[in-house]
Amino acid sequence: MSEAKRLAAEKAIEYVTDGSIVGVGTGSTVAYFIEALGRVRDRIAGAVSSSEQSSERLRAVGIDVLDLNATGPLALYVDGADECDPQRRLIKGGGAALTREKIIAEASKTFVCIVDPSKQVDVLGRFPLPVEVVPMARSLVARELIAMTAGQPVWRQASEGQGVVTDNGNWILDVHGLSITDPVRMEQQINQIPGVVSVGLFARRPADVVIVGGEPPRVL
């Protein structure tokens, strides 16, 4: 699948406009995009990054990483996804960067999502849904998620008893066993649970364009 990821990432370069600041997501597909963006770095004014990992990669290819508070709205955001439905609604957060990804998506005029064909589904939920939580609320949020969705929340751990810590200092619950027939409603409901920082459902603000990597890439 890495060739499909690379092909999707290279196609996304067509959406980059001269002199712009580009929003950049996180993950292995985005790593290909950063590589390609590095080759046209003289055409752009810099990037806003959704994770420390992507910031490092951007700097390594000579691209300035800027603070979103200083840039104003962005023309373009490019990011991967864990799942994508036919309406371009997404599950994201497999790389634990969902909160910053959601912020940058909201700040951007055009959100281009780059995926390999394995990410396409008819109904979201096969991939466990990431929810970023304030650590003290982990058990509370897990109970509320069970009552609300009938899914099974699992604390994402780096090792036994050690939660994966997000760039914002929080933890992740991955909700298994969902079939998300109304993603907008589920996104709203989960966002209302106290202790939830954000949920990896991108339904209220779906991608504007999805590029599925292949020979040739398909644009949805």
Ligand SMILES: O=C(CO)[C@H](O)[C@H](O)COP(=O)(O)O
């Ligand atoms: O949401 C994400 C990170 O939080 C990624 O976009 C998602 O996990 C896809 O990753 P990859 O491109 O490695 O398959």
